[in-house]
Amino acid sequence: AQKVTQAQTEISVVEKEDVTLDCVYETRDTTYYLFWYKQPPSGELVFLIRRNSFDEQNEISGRYSWNFQKSTSSFNFTITASQVVDSAVYFCALSEEETSGSRLTFGEGTQLTVNP
């Protein structure tokens, strides 16, 4: 069975601070996909990134970066120079299916509050 754990329930930072959101996963499959979604106060789920299990390269997209480490089963998300608009709930998710993005198992989410 697959499982995603986001141990940080809530994080509060001051604008311009860097913040890292942790994600640890469990799966028995060798092929799997990891995701991050953002849920702003308006409620929708916004896709941020997908990473497959064979690609351990870290990725950077603007102020966002992701650190995938298979050795520790972690897929952490860092926001550099945080902004108030980054305030949201962030979900890490896992899919074991060959065609990625199917049945997602979500973590509990981390509520990030960025204060001005």
Next chain:
Amino acid sequence: EPEVTQTPSHQVTQMGQEVILRCVPISNHLYFYWYRQILGQKVEFLVSFYNNEISEKSEIFDDQFSVERPDGSNFTLKIRSTKLEDSAMYFCASRDRWGEKLFFGSGTQLSVL
């Protein structure tokens, strides 16, 4: 960016009543999904739908739930006899055959009184 649209945004119903939640997936997508999120909890998979049939369902998706794609554009989730514990945000999602991500709608907040 194309959108998955869901209606209504809020639905209030009495326990035991039937509700139908509606979704319009992105037009060229082939795979459709329902997820739900009970307040303060994680997002949970309910069901996936492809080629006019259910391809996978979770243990949550019991006989009280059904899905349908009645025409070429809509995708509905029906709860036959709602219970208090069905109160949640219900998300519809869709993807194309090779898409790397699920496009989620904005959700329908269902409140069962």
